Amino acid sequence: MALLLDNQFKDLPPDKAIDTKLFLEAVSHIPQFFDCLGSNVFSVIKSDINGNIMKIRAVYMKDPAKYVTLQDIVEAERETHAAEWPKVGATLALMWLKRGLRFIQILLQSLADGEREENNPNLIRVNITRAYEQALKRYHGWIVQKIFHVALHAAPYKSDFLKALSKGEEVKEEDCLANVRQFLVNYTATVDAIYEMYTNLKAELDYTV
Amino acid sequence: MALLLDNQFKDLPPDKAIDTKLFLEAVSHIPQFFDCLGSNVFSVIKSDINGNIMKIRAVYMKDPAKYVTLQDIVEAERETHAAEWPKVGATLALMWLKRGLRFIQILLQSLADGEREENNPNLIRVNITRAYEQALKRYHGWIVQKIFHVALHAAPYKSDFLKALSKGEEVKEEDCLANVRQFLVNYTATVDAIYEMYTNLKAELDYTV
Ligand SMILES: CCCCCCCCCCCCC/C=C/[C@@H](O)[C@H](CO[C@@H]1O[C@H](CO)[C@H](O)[C@H](OS(=O)(=O)O)[C@H]1O)NC(=O)CCCCCCCCCCC
Ligand SMILES: CCCCCCCCCCCCC/C=C/[C@@H](O)[C@H](CO[C@@H]1O[C@H](CO)[C@H](O)[C@H](OS(=O)(=O)O)[C@H]1O)NC(=O)CCCCCCCCCCC
Numbered sequence: 107m108a109l110l111l112d113n114q115f116k117d118l119p120p121d122k123a124i125d126t127k128l129f130l131e132a133v134s135h136i137p138q139f140f141d142c143l144g145s146n147v148f149s150v151i152k153s154d155i156n157g158n159i160m161k162i163r164a165v166y167m168k169d170p171a172k173y174v175t176l177q178d179i180v181e182a183e184r185e186t187h188a189a190e191w192p193k194v195g196a197t198l199a200l201m202w203l204k205r206g207l208r209f210i211q212i213l214l215q216s217l218a219d220g221e222r223e224e225n226n227p228n229l230i231r232v233n234i235t236r237a238y239e240q241a242l243k244r245y246h247g248w249i250v251q252k253i254f255h256v257a258l259h260a261a262p263y264k265s266d267f268l269k270a271l272s273k274g275e276e277v278k279e280e281d282c283l284a285n286v287r288q289f290l291v292n293y294t295a296t297v298d299a300i301y302e303m304y305t306n307l308k309a310e311l312d313y314t315v
Numbered sequence: 316m317a318l319l320l321d322n323q324f325k326d327l328p329p330d331k332a333i334d335t336k337l338f339l340e341a342v343s344h345i346p347q348f349f350d351c352l353g354s355n356v357f358s359v360i361k362s363d364i365n366g367n368i369m370k371i372r373a374v375y376m377k378d379p380a381k382y383v384t385l386q387d388i389v390e391a392e393r394e395t396h397a398a399e400w401p402k403v404g405a406t407l408a409l410m411w412l413k414r415g416l417r418f419i420q421i422l423l424q425s426l427a428d429g430e431r432e433e434n435n436p437n438l439i440r441v442n443i444t445r446a447y448e449q450a451l452k453r454y455h456g457w458i459v460q461k462i463f464h465v466a467l468h469a470a471p472y473k474s475d476f477l478k479a480l481s482k483g484e485e486v487k488e489e490d491c492l493a494n495v496r497q498f499l500v501n502y503t504a505t506v507d508a509i510y511e512m513y514t515n516l517k518a519e520l521d522y523t524v
Contacts (some may be wrong), residue, residue: 145458147462147524150359153366154359157362249354250356253462253465256458256465260458315355315356
């Protein structure tokens with residue numbers, strides 16, 4: 107579980123403000139997560155998420171002192187891009203990034219909870235499908251939904267996936283899942299806080315792609 | 316047809332050497348081509364091709380005087396990356412880019428030749444499928460091939476596609492296709508020359524993704 111545990115998300119402060127710099131550092135390791143799925147079909151998703159992160163980082167870099175928290179960025183863009191906001195800039199990038207992060211969260215949680223197909227316990231399609239349905243499906247039109255179902259055939263076996271998450275080391279399934287549970291604590295809190303912020307600022311959109 | 320005619324490819328010299336700078340300038344307008352397909356499903360392909368171009372440009376920029384022609388780049392990489400070559404650097408990026416360029420070439424040629432479904436003359440699926448089969452299918456595993464078939468449903472009507480190619484101006488189909496034919500002259504010669512170079516240098520690979 108080195109991959110995830112080496113790059114833990116930080117504890118949130120009581121007001122749940124997310125430090126931009128620490129967040130960017132932590133999410134910079136997320137795109138590699140899609141390599142653990144083992145097929146180059148997923149490199150497309152990796153690029154999409156990578157693009158989101160680069161967009162947020164580019165805005166942050168313009169004025170790190172002004173954009174200390176993620177909320178600082180979203181609020182500043184609400185002022186400067188009033189006409190197009192929230193479908194603009196880092197606000198749009200973070201809107202989509204949080205959905206990808208939620209997808210990963212639910213996938214890992216479902217594995218940690220032991221959810222499985224009784225007849226195919228070494229498949230993770232049921233976990234991926236749950237994550238997709240909760241995090242992304244409603245933002246995808248029927249063509250992308252259908253592409254998802256085809257892409258599901260490229261999903262790895264659970265054993266291979268857990269091995270990849272552990273940087274290629276053979277670890278016991280239970281040890282790996284214990285690490286996943288630990289990773290999920292701050293990770294889930296961070297993703298929840300971003301969703302809450304989008305709700306509070308009315309920054310959420312529900313168009314489909 | 317402004318979009319294409321504004322950005323014509325140059326005549327090749329008799330030795331068919333392709334000037335890197337002029338090539339990069341001409342292909343920089345190619346990613347927009349995928350916007351003409353009208354669905355954001357294709358933005359994924361746009362990014363892939365964009366990535367290829369950026370990779371080639373990055374190598375060129377390191378030493379423009381050394382990399383005057385595309386062949387200079389491919390030959391230099393054969394020396395410096397002997398172990399991995401040709402699956403490396405700008406050689407790999409151009410290997411894939413030429414396939415995307417060939418896809419576009421065959422699609423446009425098929426439209427210019429008047430190939431159509433008699434029962435659905437305003438659809439371009441038959442043209443896209445021909446281009447896919449000749450340029451890309453053999454480099455795609457069954458999952459990506461299946462995704463192609465799903466994505467085909469997002470293809471635009473011919474009338475909308477030709478309008479987009481003409482930068483949104485309503486033009487007569489015949490006028491637009493006359494422009495396409497003119498664009499194809501140097502474009503096809505350039506793409507052919509890249510394929511020939513890959514064959515001559517034994518730089519072609521046939522792995523699938
Ligand atoms: C040659 C044959 C091929 C033919 C064509 C094939 C086309 C295939 C297309 C499939 C779609 C791939 C997934 C990408 C979808 C993306 O379209 C969406 C929206 O993407 C957002 O769009 C915004 C504008 O609306 C901005 O550009 C955002 O960019 S911005 O930074 O500029 O603001 C961008 O992220 N992202 C998403 O839906 C996010 C997806 C996240 C993770 C998903 C995990 C799923 C795992 C599945 C496992 C089974
Ligand atoms: C959330 C749900 C979604 C779930 C996941 C969805 C996944 C969808 C995946 C679909 C595939 C999209 C097309 C991209 C395919 C790419 O994989 C390939 C190879 O791409 C190359 O790979 C190399 C390494 O092997 C290098 O990285 C190259 O990069 S390098 O520059 O670094 O060297 C890179 O271009 N390019 C291609 O096949 C090229 C495609 C070109 C144009 C195709 C036109 C088709 C038009 C179709 C119209 C109907």
